[in-house]
Amino acid sequence: MKITLLDYGAGNVASVERALQRLGAESQRATAPECIASAQALLLPGVGHFETLIRSLDDRKLRAPIINAIRGGVPFLGICLGLQALYTASDEAPELVGLQLLPGRVRSLPPVAKLPHMGWNRLLAKHKSQLLEGVDADAYFYFAHTYAAIEQREETVAACSYGTEFVAVLEKENMYAVQFHPEKSGDAGARVLRNFLRLCA
Amino acid sequence: MSLARRIIPCLDIDGNRVVKGVNFVGLRDAGDPAKLAARYNAEGADELVVLDIAASRDQRPTFLETIRRVAAELAIPLTAGGGIRSAEDARSVLRAGADKITLNTAAVARPELISETSFEFGAQAVVLAIDAKRAGDQWVVIVRGGREPANRDAIAWAKEGVALGAGEILATSMDRDGTQSGFDAALTAAISSAVSVPVIASGGAKLPAHFAEIFTDGRADAALAASIFHDDIQSIRELKEFLSARGIPVRLPC
Secondary structure (H helix, E strand, C coil): CEEEEECCCCCCHHHHHHHHHHCCCEEEEECCHHHHHCCCEEEECCCCCHHHHHHHHHHCCCHHHHHHHHHCCCCEEEECHHHHCCCCEECCCCCCCCCCCCCCEEEECCCCCCCCEEEEEECEECCCCCCCCCCCCCCEEEEEECEECCCCCCCEEEEEEECEEEEEEEEECCEEEECCCHHHCHHHHHHHHHHHHHHHC | CCCCCEEEEEEEEECCEEEEEECCEEEEEEECHHHHHHHHHHHCCCCEEEEECCCCCCCHHHHHHHHHHHHCCCCCCEEEECCCCCHHHHHHHHHCCCCEEEECHHHHHCCHHHHHHHHHHCHHHEEEEEEEEEECCEEEEEECCCCEEEEEEHHHHHHHHHHHCCCEEEEEECCCCCCCCCCCHHHHHHHHHHCCCCEEEECCCCCHHHHHHHHHCCCCCEEEECHHHHCCCCCHHHHHHHHHHCCCCCCCCC
């Protein structure tokens, strides 16, 4: 099993690569549509601006291959902006259309607390989760974001609370996504990545 | 809102070695950056900062290689700074494995550097480092590694930096740095109250009580220290247990 990392130029691909390496997983970077069509598992790491991500995916003609792969059952893990990209749109770049694999839009966290939401926070379990299997209920994960998916639906397996509750972990068939950075979240994060690798096998 | 208060060891880097100093002068060798990074990662540090104190063009490739070696040891965020003068410099540091950059002297000289890097890499990747020194009833910004006063008020500069797109402020008290007499809670609280982003307090830490004070009275979101961790004066684990026992939320290592 080889994990295909979607490299759209601005993401934090190197740190995800290193985290996978530490777990003994093979990975390759994909920057072209044909690499996605043949992928066994896809990972979309994300950091930065929604506009940069969406425009880069479109410039590189990666949108349709990603959607097709996910609809075709290829295991997918979205990280941070990689979670937000799955929705219809984001208030961070209202004129752009997301991957539309999930309904709803990504919104700014309320300014009642310091933003970005940056640092280590805990999760609120909502449903049984495969990604969080074996993770302590009070484990901390590293977040660094201002925008979030605030509406929770059945695919929300864990939320996080910061000013308001938002989607922290979602699982829908072969589609998995986390708002925190598992590659930066110490042992708990490594466990989440290991769980994803097991789901891909 | 159970966001943990962060404990951040800082490695001052000269080429490929960690160095220590008092009030930014009198440097001594403090070890290998990658080895220290691995140790702090295992001991429960929440983040690591590496600063290129030489910040010279010639030394740049060596510093980038140090970032690569340090990043390879970490499963926590890495912030790197020192000598970043352009978005291009920032990109090379982030590509080498840092998650965030710190901007200091170059941002004072040309504040647009903050907006340029924030737009390109996101506010969460841009930390504005402010070295502040008390002058009467206010604090002034000091640049060039603590050597030169800039004609700026530290609190006003923090606000301006955030308005330009900084996602975090690293506030170092030049009065306390290296003294081990405690963080400057007044400075940190003043900045923390003035801005809407997280504030990292730096300079003067020694005792666990200093950390407790900076997280309560100082309203800090994170606290940074260097030599007390390098010299084993304070273990990160014991520090976090101390804070946790006082009701300050921290991420306890397993």
